[in-house]
Amino acid sequence: MNVDGTLPSAEESRPVATMHEVTMRFRGHTALDNVSVAFQENVITGLLGRNGAGKTTMMQLMAGHLVPTSGQVEVFGANPYENESVLARMSLVKENQKYPEYFRVTDALSAAAMLFPNWDAAFAQSLLADFDLPEKRRIKKLSRGMLSAVGIVIGLASRAPITFFDEPYLGLDAVARQMFYDRLLADYAENSRTIVLSTHLIEEIADLLEHVVLLDRGRILADAGADDLRASAISVSGRSDQIDRFAAGRDLLRREGAGQLSRAVVRVQSRDDRTEADALGLEVAPVSLQHLVVSLTSHGEATIPPSADSADLEEVSR
Amino acid sequence: MNRIVSAARLHLVAPWLPLLLPWAIMASSLAINILIWGVADIAEQTGGRAGTGGLASLYITLCVVYMQAVSSLLPFAMGLSLTRRTFYLGTSLFAVGQSFASGLLLYAFLLIERGTGGWGVGLKFFRGFWLVDNAVLQVVIFAVPMLAVAFLGMAVGAVYKRFGSVGVYALTIGAILGLGGSVALITWQNGWPGVGAWFTDQSILALLAGWPLLLALLFAAGGYAGLRRVVP
Numbered sequence: 001m002n003v004d005g006t007l008p009s010a011e012e013s014r015p016v017a018t019m020h021e022v023t024m025r026f027r028g029h030t031a032l033d034n035v036s037v038a039f040q041e042n043v044i045t046g047l048l049g050r051n052g053a054g055k056t057t058m059m060q061l062m063a064g065h066l067v068p069t070s071g072q073v074e075v076f077g078a079n080p081y082e083n084e085s086v087l088a089r090m091s092l093v094k095e096n097q098k099y100p101e102y103f104r105v106t107d108a109l110s111a112a113a114m115l116f117p118n119w120d121a122a123f124a125q126s127l128l129a130d131f132d133l134p135e136k137r138r139i140k141k142l143s144r145g146m147l148s149a150v151g152i153v154i155g156l157a158s159r160a161p162i163t164f165f166d167e168p169y170l171g172l173d174a175v176a177r178q179m180f181y182d183r184l185l186a187d188y189a190e191n192s193r194t195i196v197l198s199t200h201l202i203e204e205i206a207d208l209l210e211h212v213v214l215l216d217r218g219r220i221l222a223d224a225g226a227d228d229l230r231a232s233a234i235s236v237s238g239r240s241d242q243i244d245r246f247a248a249g250r251d252l253l254r255r256e257g258a259g260q261l262s263r264a265v266v267r268v269q270s271r272d273d274r275t276e277a278d279a280l281g282l283e284v285a286p287v288s289l290q291h292l293v294v295s296l297t298s299h300g301e302a303t304i305p306p307s308a309d310s311a312d313l314e315e316v317s318r
Numbered sequence: 319m320n321r322i323v324s325a326a327r328l329h330l331v332a333p334w335l336p337l338l339l340p341w342a343i344m345a346s347s348l349a350i351n352i353l354i355w356g357v358a359d360i361a362e363q364t365g366g367r368a369g370t371g372g373l374a375s376l377y378i379t380l381c382v383v384y385m386q387a388v389s390s391l392l393p394f395a396m397g398l399s400l401t402r403r404t405f406y407l408g409t410s411l412f413a414v415g416q417s418f419a420s421g422l423l424l425y426a427f428l429l430i431e432r433g434t435g436g437w438g439v440g441l442k443f444f445r446g447f448w449l450v451d452n453a454v455l456q457v458v459i460f461a462v463p464m465l466a467v468a469f470l471g472m473a474v475g476a477v478y479k480r481f482g483s484v485g486v487y488a489l490t491i492g493a494i495l496g497l498g499g500s501v502a503l504i505t506w507q508n509g510w511p512g513v514g515a516w517f518t519d520q521s522i523l524a525l526l527a528g529w530p531l532l533l534a535l536l537f538a539a540g541g542y543a544g545l546r547r548v549v550p
Contacts, residue, residue: 065396065549082546084321087399098393098550100332100386107332108394114324114331115398160399 013040016162016194017062022071024057024218031057033218034071039162039196044188044208046226047198049215050297055198056094058215059164062196063092075162088117091160093151095167099139105150106135109157116158123187124157130179144171152180156187162194169199177201181208202290212289216297226289233292234273237263238282246280254295265295325400325408326415328391336383337416344376352437361440372443376420377464381471384413388475388541393550402545406472410538413468421461425453450522459526466530469537476544 015038024032032054039045047055060066061073064080064087073080080086099108105128113119128135131149133142139150148169155163169177185208188195199205212229214222222229233253236246240262247255251267265287266273277284287295329336351372355361360368387409395405428444436442450456477485504513517525 060549063396063399064401067547082401082403084401084404087401088321090399092397092399094397097397098390100390100394102335103332103394111328111331111394112398114327115321115395115400154398 013043015039016041017075017196018073019058019061019068020072020074022061022068022073024054024061024066025069030218032061032068035215035218035220037213037220037223039194039213040211041194042192043210044195044197045211045213046202046205046209047196047213047215048202048293049198049221051200052217053215053297054218055215056166059092059094059166059196059198062164063087063090065092089161090164091116091155091158091162092164093155093166093168095148095151095170097151099150101138101140103139104136105133105139105142108139108150108154109135112154112158116160118159118161120157120159123159124153127153127156127183130183131176145169145173145176148172149176156183159187159191160193163196165195165197165199167198167200169201177204181205184208202293203288206289209289214293214296221296229292230287230289231268233265233267233287233295234277235263235265235285235287235291236277236282237261237285238280242280242282246277246282253292254298265291321400321404322407322411325395325405326412328395328405328408329387329412336387340376340379340383343379344373347372347375348437348443351441351443352439355436355439355441359439361436366440366442369442369445373424376424377467380416380464381467381474384409384468384471385475385478388472388545388548389478392475392479392545392548396550402548403542406542406545409472410469413465413472417461417464417468418457420464421457421459424460425457428456455523455527459522462527462534463530466534466537469534469541473537473541473544476541476548479548480544 017039019032019035019037022032022035023030035054035058037058047058049055057066061068062075062080064073064082067081075083075086076089078086080090103111109124109128113121113124131146131153133146133149133153139147142150148171152165152168155165155168169180172180181204184195197205197209206226209226212222212224212226213220214229224232236243238261240257240260243255243262243264247264247266250269252264253267254265256263274284351370391409392402392405396402400408424444431437431442431444450459474486474489477489481488504510520529
């Protein structure tokens with residue numbers, strides 16, 4: 001949503017962070033393979049994908065922490081590498097952010113206050129209270145969840161025009177995560193900015209996301225509006241032989257169950273899909289973002305036993 | 319420029335480590351030296367010629383502090399969207415300020431040492447090997463080697479961030495081989511009289527400020543080159 005509650009249309013949005021044919025190779029392994037992507041201004045984009053898909057590498061490239069093996073990275077129209085005027089408008093919250101070992105929570109915040117031009121000290125204070133963070137405690141002594149909360153406070157209070165959250169809430173409990181979503185959304189509504197968020201907890205943030213970039217093994221598998229992406233596939237369930245018939249000639253993304261009853265996720269082909277499924281006696285349901293992501297990225301290795309119900313798919317493993 | 323100053327101020331956010339720790343260590347070294355000089359009456363026994371290398375503790379600790387500035391403060395600073403260059407310039411600015419402020423402080427200690435007859439026991443902790451009667455020159459002689467040591471620390475820190483502890487070991491082995499090899503070469507060529515003559519030909523200013531300044535610049539350039547591709 002934008003400030004006025006409308007979805008940004010393609011005409012009014014413009015890319016603020018882009019990659020053009022970027023390849024990033026580390027010793028013997030390709031983290032990103034000829035990737036082109038554009039993050040739109042003032043949109044919340046979810047950067048999704050499995051571990052090792054290249055999400056962190058993409059953010060590190062955007063922040064100029066890494067230099068691509070080939071291709072161009074541009075943020076606010078310039079290469080972010082060692083570019084002070086670009087980075088002054090950027091905030092990157094990393095899951096494994098390091099802090100000097102003698103720093104207390106309050107030290108980290110005063111450092112952030114010095115360096116982020118849009119820093120909101122009052123907002124930072126209220127976030128500290130929300131997350132129950134002890135200001136005078138040394139960061140080294142914080143629990144994993146509290147450590148994540150420090151990053152979240154800095155990321156939100158920095159009010160940077162472009163903010164990257166890379167798996168920002170390792171160790172945070174469900175209440176604290178909800179707090180993060182609420183604060184993020186409320187502050188975003190008042191102070192519109194570009195937000196890119198990577199996470200495995202897809203179901204939790206699905207409602208937050210306006211746009212989704214799905215990475216898989218260093219390539220982009222999907223780059224679309226969250227609603228469009230959800231509408232791009234349907235889930236059909238029913239007798240296995242009928243499922244076979246329905247899936248024939250269609251783009252089958254995932255199939256679960258091997259006995260009499262099966263469920264399949266297929267890419268939507270036409271408006272007649274639903275009618276045809278009905279004719280075969282199959283039940284049609286929309287797919288959730290999480291189910292779709294699992295379907296697109298599981299490479300057949302994670303088949304669900306026939307007895308499993310949908311609750312297993314939605315389960316959030318920590 | 320503002321961000322460079324902010325990067326320098328980053329070193330003052332939790333100031334006890336970078337500012338106070340080196341002095342605390344130096345103070346403990348001074349206390350031990352006063353104790354030994356007092357107990358063993360060393361000044362009397364050596365005719366006042368015995369020196370102490372205790373002041374080196376200050377310089378060595380500072381070297382470590384700057385190593386940590388790169389190994390632990392830089393990743394944090396980059397997490398707050400500072401560029402490596404700005405961080406390095408800010409840290410250099412801080413090092414220059416710290417060196418000269420320390421030079422002034424050391425000069426004050428030197429005056430106290432002289433005024434108290436070597437802390438009451440004839441100890442020459444701050445005097446060093448050369449007697450310099452010019453206050454400004456004395457401050458410079460304290461400050462410039464400190465700056466060189468700070469840049470050495472940053473350069474080693476950059477090696478550590480780039481290549482890990484293996485890199486630091488390799489650097490250490492390389493330094494030992496390089497220096498040891500030079501010593502062997504000079505000995506083989508009977509070059510020591512020449513080396514000695516070179517040293518005595520140098521003015522105190524050149525020896526304790528000029529050449530250290532050149533070293534500081536070399537370390538600074540090397541450190542920056544190493545830092546440019548550091549990944550936090």
